[in-house]
Amino acid sequence: MWKFIVRRLMIALPQIALLSLIVFIIALMMPGDALTGLVDPTLDPAAIAAQRERLGLNNPWYVQYGDWISGVIRGDLGQSFRYKMDVTELIGSRLVNTFWLSLLTTVITYLIALPLGIISGRYHDSLRDQVITGYTYFGFATPLFIFALVMLWIFGFNTGWFPTGGSVAPGLTPGTWAYVLSKIHHLLLPALSMALITTVSTVQYLRSEIIDTKQKDFIITARSKGASESRVYNYHIFRNSLLPISALFGSDIAKLISGTIFVESIYSYPGMGQLFVESILQRDSSVAIALVLLFGIANILGTLISDVILSLVDPRIRIK
């Protein structure tokens, strides 16, 4: 087992190194830089030119890459030009927001997906199944940004049950109970909007897995041995149907930090998705590069975790 993980890690390291190089070169190839957008005639053009020189934007790419990668190894991702603060600090503050939002979304997603998937699969082609399948089609067909807006309109503005933007009510002191409650209150609606849409694929997966598994020979064997219906479903079928879902779980972990631009914008929730898009549009390349690298690493690790989980639940996959 450990051998397997170490071997996977050994492959992951050069992957990450290559990723960093590609990301860096692509970022430099984008036309314009952080100073291009400053079309302001009151600014002294000489000062702008001096800034470019200062920031090393005139150096050839390999010099810039060398400067940057040696910083990265020391844990210094550079400075954000737009935000005028350390990239690590900036990403850190957004990461916390995105992490909690994604975590809650993931929890709700599975809270919805597991029962619905099981019911739908167990009683397939019954009325219950048809209602659930209908819901999944609705989910597949609805774009997230429309759904999030409708949810906000109904539950935020019309009923007033949820706050309509931000990650916390203004003016509260961090660390107090009211602060934590306010955070959770602000999280619920965006997390729910996202979970209700993203859960449908998991429901469908689970449903088809269960329908598939319940016709397998070993289930017939279990039944003929006199196992009760609930034992057949909860133990034999459910466990086996979870296999493909657990494979997806790894990528869910990667999603925990990447955030979603739509939901974050609509709910004015400062998270990673917003930061990423913004940094690209404004050519804040130190931030953009750091984020792509981070997302890349998360994906590589997520796949690794998926493999580990799979090998834990399915002995056939384990590599000797």
Add this chain to the structure above:
Amino acid sequence: MKKFSLTKLLLAMMFIFLFVLGGCGGNDAEETQGEEDPQVEDSEGKVDEEVDDDGIYSIDDFDPIASNQGEIIDGGTITFGLVLDTAFEGALNYNFYTGNPDVQVIRWFNEPMLSIDEDFNYTQDGAATFEVDEEEGSITFTIRDNVNWHDGEPVTAEDWAYAYEVVGHPDYDGTRYSQQLSSVEGMPAYKAGETDTITGIEIIDEKTIKLTYEQFTPSLLSSGVWAYPLPKHIFEDIPIEDMPASDAVRVNPIGYGPFKVESIVPGESVTFVKNEDYWRGEPNLDGVTLRVINPTVVAQALQSGEVDIVSSFPADQYPDHADMSNVEFLGAIDNAYTYIGFKFGKWDADAGEVAPDPDAKMADVNLRRAMWYAVDNNAIGERFYNGLRWNATTLIPPSHKNYHDDSIEAPTYDPAEAERILDEAGYIDVNGDGYREDPDGNELVINFASMSGGDIAEPLANYYIQSWDQVGLKVELVDGRLVEFNTFYDRIENDDPDIDIYQGAWGVGSDVDPSGLYGRNAVFNYTRFASEENDKLIADGLSKEAFDVSYRQEVYKEWQELMVEQIPVFPTLYRAILVPVNNRVVNYAIPEVPGIDIHRHELGVTQEEPFVAGE
């Protein structure tokens, strides 16, 4: 059988959705109708912004000041919505910010030392007064005695000088080192790190500072002074390169404005409480909450009273919400214009000036004038912007009331005139392909660069191309598509030879002096146009005689006329800013409009709770 019922169910659900959606539409229509009546009822003291039935609005029907004259209650708090689809950056100091959203935050707790009149000229009503010595080329500023930082320390001349020392320092890595600073004597040497002192700054006593200028021009007195002191007692222990990231800028910034920062949630909200010690007097309100609000939900947030005032209202949503019953829409002419620019040549970096090429494709003024006659900007304003943008005539927009000359007759839509000009100038279709060739008989294809962004960008660019097509000019989009913002300016700045004309926009800035945009030595003169008459008028506007305001106005009127004759660019549209304000708010004026004698400490409300739409 089972399969069949599934399909039936799906069909049934589709019908249900159809009804739900249909129902939504119906409700909306009813709501708007229902709202019209109460609007008439409470229209006392409310500007009637209802215009013709065709949904075309006019800026003349808007006022930049809230008309509410109700009685102000003691205290109360309001919510200010900063309309933005991202987070604000949070560099909350005039000396360090980069983007405009941060300024919207700063304005609540800080202000410049000097106030301005409606032409952006300094007045003696601000936190500091001044005396000009034209002979010596210096200005002496005296800070009022009762101007104190939020922590109780007085704002001193030393603080003011300190701002110059920090922003002008070689280690400073922000973007605020502008001509406002570099025009002070000795500033360039200090910036280059050659000296430790700035010769042009003299601290006379605790509250008095004298700034001497390299070149003393009228521009200095029209918002040309860097008037943003930096509290030295707070910043002096922080290394300059760490200042923008420090807590003194991001977590507990201070100023001397009407409100104090109480707490900040980075990127999304700020709470302010009143500054009882504010030099103009104690504010009416107890506090202000500022929060970021996404443009897609701004109308809902206004209707429900969640925000009282917003920084700006998306003009394209205005027709749907013009009759919102609980808010008043304030409006003003924005200090900006959209234009079509013609490329004349290249930037000569060694000489530091533009190098127009007399053989450039667009060098013939008749061609440019015909292109101006060929487009109907009023139709664009009405069709695309519901009248909230309208035909522009000169390069100084009417936001500069006393400088804009509306008597100048600029070309307006007249395709027959365009064709006549082209025929006379020799642009004739010789090979029968339906397009005109240039006077030498060569095929003429004009490459047009236009920026992407927003729903209107593409149809607008196509409209222009079709208009020119109709007078026989072949205009094509560069690369066949719209260009993304950064790429656009990158290519324009570097004089990409593939671009002949482009559509851009300029904010005019507070001083009317156009040398930064159209001067021979201006990098931002993207058309690379230059002419001797232009040089002369620009120089006249900055001459000693121009300290006489009426002379200066005369010069800039001549300049506007010259630009209509020589057409290095032609302005297409002026635009409106719209700011909705809840009906309970008293004494609010659009902050972008200069010279309105209403200040934020006077802001008040007539009731504790905001009005909600439909009540």
